[in-house]
Amino acid sequence: MSTPSLEISGLAFAYPDGNQALFGVNLTVKKGERVALLGPNGAGKTTLVMHLNGIHAAQRGTVAIAGEKIDASDKESLKKIRSRVGIVFQDPDDQLFMPTVREDIAFGPYNMGFRGSELDAIVDEALSQVGMLDFADRAPHHLSFGQRRRVAVAGVLAMKPEILVLDEPSSNLDPASRRELATILKSLDITIFMVTHDLPYALELCERAVVLSGGLIAEDSPTRALLADGQKLAKYRLELPAGFTVSA
Amino acid sequence: MRESGEAAHGHHHGHDVGERLYIHRHSPLHDLPPHLKIVSLLTFLIICVATPIQNYWAFIGFAIVITTLLATAKLPVLTIAKRATIEIPFLVFAFLMPFFSKGERFEILFFEISRPGAIAALSIITKGTLGVLTAILLSGSTPAREILRGFELLKMPSLLVQIMTFMLRYMNVITDEMERMKVARLSRGFEERGIRDWKFIAGTAGALFVRSYERGERVHTSMIARGYTGELPKTEIPEINSSNKFLAVGIPLAALIITSVTGALL
16 A cells, blocks of 8 residues: 555644643545545634644644644744645635645646746646636736636645645535536545535545544544445535435 | 737736736837836936036027937827826925025016026926836836836846736736625615715725735735745846847937037036
8 A cells, every 4th residue: 555645643732821622533545535524613624724734833742744743843844745735725715825726736746846947838738727827927816716716726736736625625616616626626536635615525526525523533434424424424514415315 | 000909929018907007019118128127217317306406508409308218118199198187286296386485586578586496396397207208218118017027127126126026917906805895895785975975985994904904814825836936937138139238328428419519517
């Protein structure tokens, strides 16, 4: 078996104000797997995501990406890790900070040391992966919300990450953009770790789902089996849209 | 003529807050790389300002140069006139100077005015107008983003360039946010009637500040996530052709020749 893309063991974290968010998370995501991270608001999902590329340093336990442990005190190692973990944040306006789409996509690979025609090729490839090549010279402000999210995904793909981490990828998208994004994500040959409240989306994209509750991984099962279990859903305050049922 | 009907791909037309001043045309001035344009126009302006106002022939010459440049850049006269109105407060001040300044006085029409005051006023008006027209030329023929690239190529401290780049990007986001907050206020029956309502506006401003601050933190996090180490990608130095060079050197050189030739005639 190849090295897992993500390996978290015994991860605990408390905020400086004493509020403990994670109490010993254990999770392994295999290469090429698509895993949904579910859980109610305040379960610690975002805190966990912040650990995946060393923005939060592990206080106890370890996080390893493709077998390499994140050492938040080692700048070189952090730099490498950050190129291997692509995080797509919730609000694309937070992520698209350069004046044009092209410049924004180039930001990551530029920091990795790519220049000139090589850089251009990477940008073009990432943009065509999300179907946004025609918008390269636009200002992010001129794009629709769905387009901005796709560009945000491209900006991360341009770094050729080992694992793509998406924070609420379907939030604020209209149904068509939501479907387009799903098609794009399915077409990518990459490990995906997706934080979401959108259970049908999790079902569509991820074969496996884990539930974070009370700072621990409380469930880890095939997405379909989890969503078919009404009792478990109620226990973790997870709800399918009205009228939507899943059979095991 | 290429007018606003031209909707070809990749053309900027200036709808953004940060792009309001830019007027898309095809001209040698639009083609001039931004760093050359900034240096060239700034040098031109310094020569203009350094010329004593008594050398009035020189200023006729400068006016011809700047008018020719504005015409070459195909900037619409009406737009130039509208933008030039920013100078009006300074003009008012300048017009008052001859009446209130000290020194030798002379009578003109029914007024007795000060000679040094009149000269100083004339100097402010003339040089101010040249400055405003030059600024209109630069901002009208260069997208805001390109002006920043120009500053970067001219080795302005990277931190300042970054701050301005983010300002350009987020001005629109924040303006939109402000607009939404205004709509939300109006939707709940808010009507601004007077100074007592200012506290609500101040509240909105405060909320906007906090939101922008938090956004700043999120943007920083997402920059770090993509490997930010304190530098934005460098601009590659644009290619400079001989007509660029000719124009960039020609503009200040024209001013220099005008000022020395007319100065010698005095």
